[in-house]
Amino acid sequence: MSQATPPPGRDADPGRRWEPGEPWAPAARSVSLEQLRYHPTLLRLRAARRGPVFTGAAILVVLYVSEILLANEAGGFMSLRLAGPLNVGLALSLLQCVTAACAIGWYARHARRVLDPEAAQVRALLREEGEV
Amino acid sequence: MTAAQTLAAGAGFPVFVIFVTFVCCALFLAILVTTHRVTPGDFYIGDGRLTPLQNGIAIFGVYLSAATLFGSPGRIALTGFDGIGYLLGPIVGMVLVLLLIAEPYHSTGRYTIGDNLGRRLRTRSVHVAAGLATLVICVVYVIAQLVGAGALAAPITGLRGDGARALMVCSLGLLVILYAAIGGMRATTLIQVFKGVIMLGGGAALTVLVMSRVGWDPAALLSRAANHSGLGDGFLRPGVSHGNQLVGELDSLSVQLSVCIGAVGMPHVLMRLRTVPTARSARRSVEITAWLSLAFCLMVGVIGFGAAALLGRNTIVADNGTGNTAVLMLAESLGAVFVTMISCIAFTTILAVVSGLVLTASAALAHDIYQVGIMNGKASEKSELLVARGTVVLVGLTATVLSLYAQAEGISFLVGLALAVAGSAVLPALLYTMFWSRFTTRGALWSTYGGLIFSVLLVVFSPAVSGTPAALLPDQDFAYFPLGNPAVVSIPLGFLLGWLGSVLDPRRPDAARYAATEISVLADV
Numbered sequence: 001m002s003q004a005t006p007p008p009g010r011d012a013d014p015g016r017r018w019e020p021g022e023p024w025a026p027a028a029r030s031v032s033l034e035q036l037r038y039h040p041t042l043l044r045l046r047a048a049r050r051g052p053v054f055t056g057a058a059i060l061v062v063l064y065v066s067e068i069l070l071a072n073e074a075g076g077f078m079s080l081r082l083a084g085p086l087n088v089g090l091a092l093s094l095l096q097c098v099t100a101a102c103a104i105g106w107y108a109r110h111a112r113r114v115l116d117p118e119a120a121q122v123r124a125l126l127r128e129e130g131e132v
Numbered sequence: 133m134t135a136a137q138t139l140a141a142g143a144g145f146p147v148f149v150i151f152v153t154f155v156c157c158a159l160f161l162a163i164l165v166t167t168h169r170v171t172p173g174d175f176y177i178g179d180g181r182l183t184p185l186q187n188g189i190a191i192f193g194v195y196l197s198a199a200t201l202f203g204s205p206g207r208i209a210l211t212g213f214d215g216i217g218y219l220l221g222p223i224v225g226m227v228l229v230l231l232l233i234a235e236p237y238h239s240t241g242r243y244t245i246g247d248n249l250g251r252r253l254r255t256r257s258v259h260v261a262a263g264l265a266t267l268v269i270c271v272v273y274v275i276a277q278l279v280g281a282g283a284l285a286a287p288i289t290g291l292r293g294d295g296a297r298a299l300m301v302c303s304l305g306l307l308v309i310l311y312a313a314i315g316g317m318r319a320t321t322l323i324q325v326f327k328g329v330i331m332l333g334g335g336a337a338l339t340v341l342v343m344s345r346v347g348w349d350p351a352a353l354l355s356r357a358a359n360h361s362g363l364g365d366g367f368l369r370p371g372v373s374h375g376n377q378l379v380g381e382l383d384s385l386s387v388q389l390s391v392c393i394g395a396v397g398m399p400h401v402l403m404r405l406r407t408v409p410t411a412r413s414a415r416r417s418v419e420i421t422a423w424l425s426l427a428f429c430l431m432v433g434v435i436g437f438g439a440a441a442l443l444g445r446n447t448i449v450a451d452n453g454t455g456n457t458a459v460l461m462l463a464e465s466l467g468a469v470f471v472t473m474i475s476c477i478a479f480t481t482i483l484a485v486v487s488g489l490v491l492t493a494s495a496a497l498a499h500d501i502y503q504v505g506i507m508n509g510k511a512s513e514k515s516e517l518l519v520a521r522g523t524v525v526l527v528g529l530t531a532t533v534l535s536l537y538a539q540a541e542g543i544s545f546l547v548g549l550a551l552a553v554a555g556s557a558v559l560p561a562l563l564y565t566m567f568w569s570r571f572t573t574r575g576a577l578w579s580t581y582g583g584l585i586f587s588v589l590l591v592v593f594s595p596a597v598s599g600t601p602a603a604l605l606p607d608q609d610f611a612y613f614p615l616g617n618p619a620v621v622s623i624p625l626g627f628l629l630g631w632l633g634s635v636l637d638p639r640r641p642d643a644a645r646y647a648a649t650e651i652s653v654l655a656d657v
Contacts, residue, residue: 034644069385097429100227111235123656126651
C-alpha cells in the first residue's frame, strides 16, 4: 500500500482529500477552530474530560495489574485468611468489582452533570462562530 | 464416558429440533429486517438508528464470547483463584471502553477504525493499515470461535466423531454467511440482542441453582469448592495454574493483560459503538454493557466455583483437560433441561459473535481497503455495498475452511493472538489519534504494522506453535520466545512505536485537523 500521493514538502491541504465524515468540513474554518482551542469554555471542558477521567482509567489499570503482580510475587500475603474461606486475594478481586462499579456510576454521573452541559455550551459557541 | 457422549445419548433429539426451528426463525428475521434500499451505512451500522438499550445489550452479546461462557468457569473450576483474572479482565476492559473510548470514538468515527484515524492523518495509508489489522483480528477470532463450535456437535445433533464436528462447523459457517450477507448490521444486532438476553437468563438460572445447592452461603460455596478440588486451601490461593516459575508468571500476566487491554481494542465491539445516533447514546449503551458484563462475570464466578463444589475438580479434568466442558457437566447434574438451554445459548453465542466479526471484517475490506485504499473514495455506494456482501462470503468461507483444518489442532492460542493484536495494533493508534496532538501518520503506521507484525511473530516463535506436545506443530521446535501469549511485550511495544514514530516523523502533525478532531472528541460535533 504505497502512498499514492506523497504531498510535496509538508502535508498538503487536508480539505482537498477525500474525507470520511463530510458535514463539518475542517478546511472551511480551520483557523477559527485552532483559535477556539484556547477559548475558556473549551479549556474547562478539556480539563473536565481529561483530568479526572484519565486518572480514573489509570487507577483501574494499576489496580488490575497490581493484583496480578501481587498474586505472582506475594502469594503468602494473598493467602492470608480474613474471614472463613475469604483470603486477601479473593477480597482484592471482590474489591476490583466494587471499584469497577463505582467507576461506572461515577462516570455516568460526571458525564451527565459536567461534560454534557459543557459540551452543549461549546456547540452553542461553535454555532455563533459559524454565523459570524 | 465423557460429558458430551452422555449428553448426546440423553438430550440429542429435542435440542436438534429446537435448533432447526431457531435457525429458520433467525433467517426469516434476517430477511424481514432488511430494508429495500440498503446503503453501506445501513449495511455496516444500521444507519446508526438503534436505541442505547438495544445497543447496550447487543454490545454485551458480542463482547462476551463462548470463551467467557465456557472457558472462564472451566478455568475457575480447575485453578480456583488463578481463574478469577479471566473474569476481572473483561469487566475492567468494558469500564475502560466507557471512560476512554465510547464518546470520542463515536464523535470522530463513521464505519471503521480507519475512519477515525483518517480524520486527522493521511487518509489512505492509515485506512489500509487499520483495515489489515482489523481483518487479521477478525479472521483469527472467527477461527477460534468456529473450532469451538465443533464441540457443540454432539450435544446439538446427537452425532459424534470428526464428521459431525465438521458438519457443525460448516453449517454454522454457512448460516453466518447467509445471515450477515443478507441482513447486515440490522440482522446481526437482532441475534446479538437475543443472545445477550438468553445468556443473562441462563447465567442467572444456573447461578440461582448453584447457590440454592449450597444454602445461599457464599462462604459455603468457596469452602466446598476448596474441599472438593483436592487441593484444599491452595485452591483459593494464587499459584495453582503455573506454580512459581517466572515464565509461568509472565505468561499469566500476559494473558490477563490481553483479556483486559486487548478487549478494549476489539474492532467488532468498536463497530457497534457507531450504531446509535449520538456520542451520548454511545456512552449510555456502554454504561448498560458495563453493568451487564459486571453482573454476568460475577455469575460466571459463582458457576465456576459451583462446578468445582458440586462436581469436584477431578471429575471435570477427567472429562476434558481444559475444563471447557465444566458448564455442560454442571448443567447436566442440575437437570437435562439445562443441557438443552446451555447448548442453545452456546449456539446463539457463536452465531452472534461470528456474524459480528464477519461483518466487521467485511467492512474493513470493503470500506478501508477497497473504497478508500484502492478506489481513493471514488467508488459508488452500490459497488461498495456489493463488495461488502462479497467479502462477507469470502471471509466467512475462508474462516470456515481454515477452522475445518484447525479442528484437530491445539489452537487455543488464537484468542490470545487476536486480543494481543487488538491491544497493540488498534488501541494505541486509536487513543493517540483521539487524545494526542502530536500524533502523526508515521506513528500510526509504525504502531499498527509494528503491533500486528510483532504479535504474529511472537506467537509463531512461541511454545504454542512448536516445541511442546500440546503445540500446533509438536514435531518441530522453533520456540525462541518463551511465552504462549505475546501481549505483555506487544501492547507496550505498540504504544512505544506510536510515540517513537510520531517523534521521529519529519512532517509536523496537522494542527488544523487536530483542532477539528479535538472539538469533535470534546463536544460531539
